Amino acid sequence: MEYRFLGRSGLKVSALSFGSWVTFGEQVDTDLAYNQMKTAYDAGVNFFDNAEGYENGTSELIMGKVIQKAGWKRSDLVLSTKIFWGGDGPNDKGLSFKHIKEGTEASLKRMQTGYVDLLFCHRPDIYTPIEETVWAMDQMIREGKALYWGTSEWSAEQIRKAYDFARQEHLRPPLMEQPQYNMFHRHRVEKEYNMLYKDIGLGTTIWSPLASGLLTGKYNDGIPEGSRLGLEKYGWLKEILLDTEEGRSKIEKVKMLVPIANDLGITMPQMALAWCLKNKNVSTVITGASNVKQVEQNMSAMDVVEKLDDKVMEKIEEILDNKPGEEQDWRN
Ligand SMILES: NC(=O)c1ccc[n+]([C@@H]2O[C@H](COP(=O)([O-])OP(=O)(O)OC[C@H]3O[C@@H](n4cnc5c(N)ncnc54)[C@H](OP(=O)(O)O)[C@@H]3O)[C@@H](O)[C@H]2O)c1
8 A cells, every 4th residue: 555645744644545425324334344444454544534424424433333343553543524414403514613513523422533633624615604614623623623624625715715714813724625536527636726736735535536436337338236326315426427418428438448447457446546546636545335345446456556657548538538728828
């Protein structure tokens, strides 16, 4: 396993990490979660991602139980949770000081840990002033409930505003962002955040590297039984990813990518994950899995990164045909 610095911090995260969205509490019970996390841990994963909103807290409960059962040293782990969707009450959602404090404390209890290493604002909250959120996140760090804080799916402008306010007030600034990043979803990570990597040392913990499974090729001939896009509860995801013109065109592109993976003697999941790992602004690729075999396959992506040389990357680029445009050079 490779360990990368999380942005401009002294914290090292495994380049491949493991998260529990959709799976823990829905497809995966505590025993299976134990086997999955142990497989990931044995492959060198130190970062495990979670959120208060995943299965209404059940995902955090399961992860907490697994960590207790495994008996891992807390200092060997980088644990996260994300605050935003904590329940149905008027103060159970969003990024007010009240919800950040109460949500974080409830998450820590469920995860059976005194602190999370990474605390994320799961989305921007258009109703709460960014200043209040920065102050609350700083307070969580001062209280020892989190070591670093960051954002998820915030625009570059929102992150910059939070950072500048924190600097001005001598509060802890955000360190990392958790954006979606995969072959089909590139703009923010490859373009919008560019200045932030340089200026504020932003780290990224990227999600859905396989586009919820699309990039494994498993949906090329329909929906296999038991797979994510066949789950009744996640019909909305299927509607977005498969039932649109865009979705159908993505499947066509995956079909064209398969021969490249075959020629390299690797699988589509390996190629799609390795493609994310090639991006040096990606601190860690958060993988997800519904069984142990997938975890094993996904961890093996680490071994094939070198196979994606410039020529292969060019071939992939031709098929994807979605590279975000370069900055205009008006001098030439
Ligand atoms: N911050 C956010 O807003 C946000 C949003 C989403 C996710 N996340 C985080 O990012 C993590 C990863 O996201 P994700 O689960 O969407 O990642 P993903 O890699 O795009 O999708 C994972 C799913 O693809 C299928 N899969 C994975 N490996 C496979 C393989 N080798 N062969 C065949 N199928 C495979 C599995 O689903 P099936 O077997 O069911 O088909 C698995 O659950 C989450 O667990 C969560 O921690 C964060």
